[in-house]
Amino acid sequence: MDILFKIPWIRRFLLPAADIFIIAFVIYRIYLMISGTRAVQVVKGLALIIIAAWLSQFLHLEAVSWLLKQLIQVSVIAIIILFQPELRRILTKLGQNKLLSFILREKIDIIDIVASTVEELSNNKIGAIIAIESKVGLKNFIETGVKIDSIISKEILLSIFKKESPLHDGAVIIRGSRIVSARCILPLTERHELLEGYGTRHHAALGLSEETDAFVIVVSEETGKISIAYNSKMEMGVSIKKLKDRLKQFYE
Numbered sequence: 001m002d003i004l005f006k007i008p009w010i011r012r013f014l015l016p017a018a019d020i021f022i023i024a025f026v027i028y029r030i031y032l033m034i035s036g037t038r039a040v041q042v043v044k045g046l047a048l049i050i051i052a053a054w055l056s057q058f059l060h061l062e063a064v065s066w067l068l069k070q071l072i073q074v075s076v077i078a079i080i081i082l083f084q085p086e087l088r089r090i091l092t093k094l095g096q097n098k099l100l101s102f103i104l105r106e107k108i109d110i111i112d113i114v115a116s117t118v119e120e121l122s123n124n125k126i127g128a129i130i131a132i133e134s135k136v137g138l139k140n141f142i143e144t145g146v147k148i149d150s151i152i153s154k155e156i157l158l159s160i161f162k163k164e165s166p167l168h169d170g171a172v173i174i175r176g177s178r179i180v181s182a183r184c185i186l187p188l189t190e191r192h193e194l195l196e197g198y199g200t201r202h203h204a205a206l207g208l209s210e211e212t213d214a215f216v217i218v219v220s221e222e223t224g225k226i227s228i229a230y231n232s233k234m235e236m237g238v239s240i241k242k243l244k245d246r247l248k249q250f251y252e
Contacts, residue, residue: 053065053072131171171204185204
C-alpha cells in the first residue's frame, strides 16, 4: 500500500481528486438531508460568512478577517443549540444511509421479501421469473424491458406478475435493493433436453445462468412449483426454505 502512495501521479492527481470528491459528496448529502427545513437558510448564511472571511484574508483585511472568524465560531455554537432537532434527524438519516447500513450489516432483508413474494406467487399459481444481478452486469437484458427503478417490495413484485398487468410477461431484474426493470427478455438455453416439458421461463432462466452469474427464480404458471437457476444449473421443485438457503449462499 505504501508503494502506491509513492507513485507520483497517484499522489499528485488521484488522491487530491478523491479528497475533493469525498468532501463534495458529503456536503451534497448533508444539503439533501436539511433541504426543506429551517436550517437551510442558516447554513446558506454561514456559507456566505465563510466565503467573506476567506476573501478578507485573501485581501489582507485583518480587522474584517478577525471579526468574521469570531462570528463563525459563535455561529457554529448557535447552530448546534438552535437546531438540535434537525441535527438529530440528520444523524438518524446518516445511520440509515445505504452505504453505512451495508457496512454495519443493516441492509434491507431482500431474502425475506423475495421469498415471501415467491411463496404467494407459487400458492396462487402465478407464473413469474425474477433475476437477481450479481457481479456480471445485466444491462443488456435490462434495456430490453420497461424501466421500473423502485425499492424492492412484495407489493410491487406481485402487482407486476398479475395476469392483468402489462408487465407480467418476461423477467423482473433486481439490482441491489432495487427493482430496475420488468418485462425483460432473457436468452434461452440451447440445452433443451434438460428442460423437456418445461416452458419458456425455465429455458430463459437457465439461459441467463449460463451467460451470467445471476440468481434466477422461476414460478411455474401450470403447477406453481418453484425452480432456481444459478451457475448453469437448474433446481426444480424447490421449497421456500431451500430458496432462502440458496439466497443466503448467493449473498454471502
